[in-house]
Amino acid sequence: MVWAVSSRLIPNVFGCFRSLAVAYVLALDQGTTSSRSILFDEAGRAVAVAQREFAQHFPRPGWVEHDAEEIWQTQLATARDAMERAGVSAGDIAALGITNQRETVVLWDRATGEPLHRAIVWQDRRTSDACSKLINDGHADQVRDTTGLVIDAYFSGTKIAWLLDHVPEARDRAQRGELACGTIDAWLIHRLTGGRVHATDVSNASRTMLMNLRTLAWDDAMLSLLNVPREVLPEVVDSSGVVAETDAEWFGTPIPIAGIAGDQQAALFGNLCLEPGEVKTTYGTGCFMLLNTGDEPVTSGQRLLSTVAWRIGERTTYALEGSVFIGGAAVQWLRDGLGVIGDSAEVEALAASVPDTGGVVLVPAFAGLGAPHWDQYARGLIAGLTRGTTKAHLARAALEGIAFQVADVLDAMRRDYGDAITAMRVDGGACVNDLLMQMQADFSQESVVRPKQLETTALGAAYLAGLAVGVWKDKDELRQQWEEDRTFKPAISTKESAVQRERWRAGVERARGWEAAS
Numbered sequence: 001m002v003w004a005v006s007s008r009l010i011p012n013v014f015g016c017f018r019s020l021a022v023a024y025v026l027a028l029d030q031g032t033t034s035s036r037s038i039l040f041d042e043a044g045r046a047v048a049v050a051q052r053e054f055a056q057h058f059p060r061p062g063w064v065e066h067d068a069e070e071i072w073q074t075q076l077a078t079a080r081d082a083m084e085r086a087g088v089s090a091g092d093i094a095a096l097g098i099t100n101q102r103e104t105v106v107l108w109d110r111a112t113g114e115p116l117h118r119a120i121v122w123q124d125r126r127t128s129d130a131c132s133k134l135i136n137d138g139h140a141d142q143v144r145d146t147t148g149l150v151i152d153a154y155f156s157g158t159k160i161a162w163l164l165d166h167v168p169e170a171r172d173r174a175q176r177g178e179l180a181c182g183t184i185d186a187w188l189i190h191r192l193t194g195g196r197v198h199a200t201d202v203s204n205a206s207r208t209m210l211m212n213l214r215t216l217a218w219d220d221a222m223l224s225l226l227n228v229p230r231e232v233l234p235e236v237v238d239s240s241g242v243v244a245e246t247d248a249e250w251f252g253t254p255i256p257i258a259g260i261a262g263d264q265q266a267a268l269f270g271n272l273c274l275e276p277g278e279v280k281t282t283y284g285t286g287c288f289m290l291l292n293t294g295d296e297p298v299t300s301g302q303r304l305l306s307t308v309a310w311r312i313g314e315r316t317t318y319a320l321e322g323s324v325f326i327g328g329a330a331v332q333w334l335r336d337g338l339g340v341i342g343d344s345a346e347v348e349a350l351a352a353s354v355p356d357t358g359g360v361v362l363v364p365a366f367a368g369l370g371a372p373h374w375d376q377y378a379r380g381l382i383a384g385l386t387r388g389t390t391k392a393h394l395a396r397a398a399l400e401g402i403a404f405q406v407a408d409v410l411d412a413m414r415r416d417y418g419d420a421i422t423a424m425r426v427d428g429g430a431c432v433n434d435l436l437m438q439m440q441a442d443f444s445q446e447s448v449v450r451p452k453q454l455e456t457t458a459l460g461a462a463y464l465a466g467l468a469v470g471v472w473k474d475k476d477e478l479r480q481q482w483e484e485d486r487t488f489k490p491a492i493s494t495k496e497s498a499v500q501r502e503r504w505r506a507g508v509e510r511a512r513g514w515e516a517a518s
Contacts, residue, residue: 023094025466027458030075030100030184032285037078038458039086042471044481046455050081062125065118068106072191090251095469097259097461099266100184102207103156107163107181113195116167120159123367127158128376146222148213148297148306150374157209157226174232185260186234194247200234201260206308213297239310240464259465263457264288265309267427270460272482274475277420281406283430287327289409291320291417302412303372322371322409328430330364330398340391348433351396359384361507362397372412377516383507403439404504410444423447427456441488443497448488
């Protein structure tokens with residue numbers, strides 16, 4: 001269906017205008033396990049969706065890689081699929097927005113566009129020892145004060161250094177300007193523009209341990225500390241604004257690339273958490289909580305991250321973030337690793353078939369523990385097993401493990417930011433699980449608000465792109481599009497929640513330092 005709207009004049013990268021009777025925005029949502037494309041109309045409704053999974057590579061324990069060329073091909077295919085399903089041509093699309101898995105990095109040849117190694121994924125732990133050396137050498141405070149981040153293999157900087165040191169001749173070639181390196185947004189922009197543009201936005205750049213959180217530029221001290229040459233890095237641009245146009249080869253007609261944001265920042269924007277104190281949690285492969293802190297970064301006393309939320313025009317918005325590495329991936333493990341369920345959607349009914357976990361605690365630290373623990377040597381643990389334990393108890397313990405981790409992060413947010421948080425908005429695939437959302441409300445002792453539009457990550461990228469070209473006038477117009485689906489309120493007492501969380505903390509303590517101990 002096509003909704004009739006007034007004609008709009010849409011600018012391109014050269015400042016010229018074209019008139020569109022109906023203005024659509026195409027969002028490329030490049031995630032950890034799949035590439036998706038969603039076409040939105042001016043009411044913020046998803047007109048067409050296309051998705052394709054791609055392979056996960058685990059060459060060694062703790063290593064996670066993706067084929068960058070496969071990422072590009074699946075992303076391009078889904079964009080074309082979405083346009084075809086909606087019956088929309090490139091000439092009907094006002095702008096394109098990109099949102100992406102953030103800390104994953106690609107190294108490629110500038111001239112040929114050929115990746116020189118598989119992408120190293122944000123979950124990858126191969127640089128844990130390098131990070132430990134940086135910490136032991138006394139650089140933790142310098143990194144936190146400059147970048148807002150803790151030193152951890154999660155972030156991109158040590159991954160980039162590893163690639164330069166392990167790909168033959170890469171470091172010399174990078175210093176000569178022959179190679180390019182960047183997060184997935186930069187890789188997609190390179191391919192979309194036929195290699196003409198090497199750019200990343202401030203939200204993605206803030207995840208590298210290389211960008212100064214206040215100047216929003218690559219920091220000389222961080223580049224020197226991590227041994228990353230400036231020549232290999234992309235230009236840092238705003239999150240909303242026309243930075244390039246797609247090559248006509250891909251869609252027939254060039255489309256302005258006008259919005260870029262890392263997936264969690266995009267979800268914060270798509271959930272319209274636009275004022276200080278507003279918070280959201282995305283339940284995807286991992287779980288990520290972001291709290292809008294306004295115009296100034298907040299230094300965390302709880303080992304949370306200070307990060308850039310977005311930059312629009314001359315105004316930068318910051319956020320506090322807590323990252324849980326394994327969220328929905330725990331359910332995928334039950335499905336793929338143990339065969340406990342045949343489909344991820346089955347986990348809710350299975351978990352609900354028992355009233356509790358029978359004393360089982362599952363700590364899904366398969367890739368270490370993120371905030372607020374930051375233990376890169378922690379590993380997954382199941383405790384409390386008895387002969388009476390069933391797969392239903394494991395399923396319920398897995399869901400509880402997700403909710404407990406998020407509750408730990410929310411506690412840290414409260415300690416850093418006070419009690420201004422009155423509700424938590426949620427999004428992502430796992431938030432359709434009513435049992436999980438009720439667990440979250442119970443363990444957090446906080447209202448959990450689920451919107452009707454769950455595609456908030458892609459929607460955030462679309463909003464950023466659409467604002468840049470005039471599809472939407474301002475943030476107030478966007479706020480009118482947000483609708484609540486359901487609010488989950490705590491159904492157990494604070495005392496009962498505390499008892500259950502104490503057992504969880506005992507499990508976490510047993511999981512910590514496991515890899516180092518062995």
